[in-house]
Each structure stands twice: as C-alpha cells, then as structure tokens.
Amino acid sequence: MELVYKGKTKDVFKLADGNYLLQFKDDVTGTNGVFDPGANTVGAKIEGNGRNCLRLTKYFFEALAAAGVTTHYLSSDLAKATMTIVPCRPFGKGLEVVLRYKAVGSFFRRYGDYCQQGQDLPALVEMTFKDDSRDDPLVTKDTLTALGVLSEQEYDTIKAMTQKIGAIVKDKLAQHGLELYDIKFEYGRNAKGDLLLIDEISAGNMRCYKDGKWLQPDEVVAAVLGN
Numbered sequence: 001m002e003l004v005y006k007g008k009t010k011d012v013f014k015l016a017d018g019n020y021l022l023q024f025k026d027d028v029t030g031t032n033g034v035f036d037p038g039a040n041t042v043g044a045k046i047e048g049n050g051r052n053c054l055r056l057t058k059y060f061f062e063a064l065a066a067a068g069v070t071t072h073y074l075s076s077d078l079a080k081a082t083m084t085i086v087p088c089r090p091f092g093k094g095l096e097v098v099l100r101y102k103a104v105g106s107f108f109r110r111y112g113d114y115c116q117q118g119q120d121l122p123a124l125v126e127m128t129f130k131d132d133s134r135d136d137p138l139v140t141k142d143t144l145t146a147l148g149v150l151s152e153q154e155y156d157t158i159k160a161m162t163q164k165i166g167a168i169v170k171d172k173l174a175q176h177g178l179e180l181y182d183i184k185f186e187y188g189r190n191a192k193g194d195l196l197l198i199d200e201i202s203a204g205n206m207r208c209y210k211d212g213k214w215l216q217p218d219e220v221v222a223a224v225l226g227n
Helices: 049-066 105-111 141-146 152-174 217-225
Strands: 002-006 010-014 020-024 027-031 042-045 073-077 082-085 095-102 120-129 179-189 195-198 206-210
Touching: 020 049, 049 073, 049 082, 049 152, 049 217, 095 152, 105 120, 120 152, 141 152, 152 179, 152 195, 152 217, 206 217
Parallel strands: none
Antiparallel strands: 002 010, 010 020, 020 082, 027 042, 073 082, 095 120, 095 179, 179 195, 179 206
C-alpha cells in the first residue's frame, strides 16, 4: 500500500488495484480533551474509537445503499478498522457540508443574537472549506460558484442529497431513541463523474442527544449497535 494522506482521524492508502483504503484511528476532534465534531484539531483519544467509527459508518452506508444512495463504500474489515473505497475526486481542496436540525455548536456561536440555544432549524445546510489554517471558513453558494468549486446545479444537488441522506440517518437514530442535532458530510466524483457521498458517517461527525444529554461517540455506537 502507498500512504497518500495522514489525517486527524484517518489515514488514506492507495491499493495496488487502484482503490483506496481508509485506516480509522482512535483520535477524535475537539479541544482540551473534550470531543467536538466541529473542531479542526485532535482533542482526545478514545480507545476503540476507530473501530466504532467504522462500525457505524458501515451500518449507515449499507442503509443508504438499500435506499438507493450512491457512496464510495466497497467493503470493511472491522478487526483492522479499515474500509476499502472507490477513488473519488473532492471538490476544491475539500468541502464539508453540515446539516443542522438544532442551533448548537458553531452555528449558535455565530448567530446567538438571532436564535436560542437548541432552537429547531429546518434541515439547514451550510458548507465550509476544509482549511485548518483558516478555521474551516463558511462559504456561500455565490462564492462557491464564483470560485469555480461548484456549479449552481452541483450546489443544489448536494444540498438535496444532504437533506435526503440526513433524513435517513436521523430516522435510523430515532429508532434507537437518539435525536440528531447536526451532522457533517463530504462529497466527491468518481472516475465516471458520478456524484458520491464520501468519507464516513460516524459518531465523530455528528451531535446526538438522548433525554437531553449530549452523547459521546462511544455512547452513540453502543445505543445503535450495542457494545
């Protein structure tokens, strides 16, 4: 295998057959040892987190496949905490798509003068550039099209896909008594130019609550898949 990229929570390897392999780590994003899915630094290490991220990602990608949603997922090895994927080209240098059902996290920090903490949001979609040095800046549709990162049609398609995928994830979590507050997705294009959901759908990329309590990643996995 050829190491292509060392990330905060995953390493990426190119395989001999042209596909890629993701190695999930136990690191989670956050600050000062506290988990925060919106942070762009590694804040803590949770033993077994890499495998748990993969377990939940596998569960959701298979649920999405059953619903007709195309992703980059091919297979996984839970014992090794690795996932094999088809190669995809990201938008720009990386674009994160955030779906929000509640006003929490960075959304509330930005717009606290205009909303209440935990206020309902209408499956609101935001996009940010993956850029640690600039603290993952928020980017609008007009800016994305002006910079040539997305066309207007691509933006609208990604927004609609995000709301559809989010609804599936939200419903699956609700079946286990969990409420999804927000979640982060990424997209790319395969060699044929098809738009695919990429990266992962893990507890490290979402905020879930149960009975008013914000759950840690391992608690989300235990609630959905058991220990």
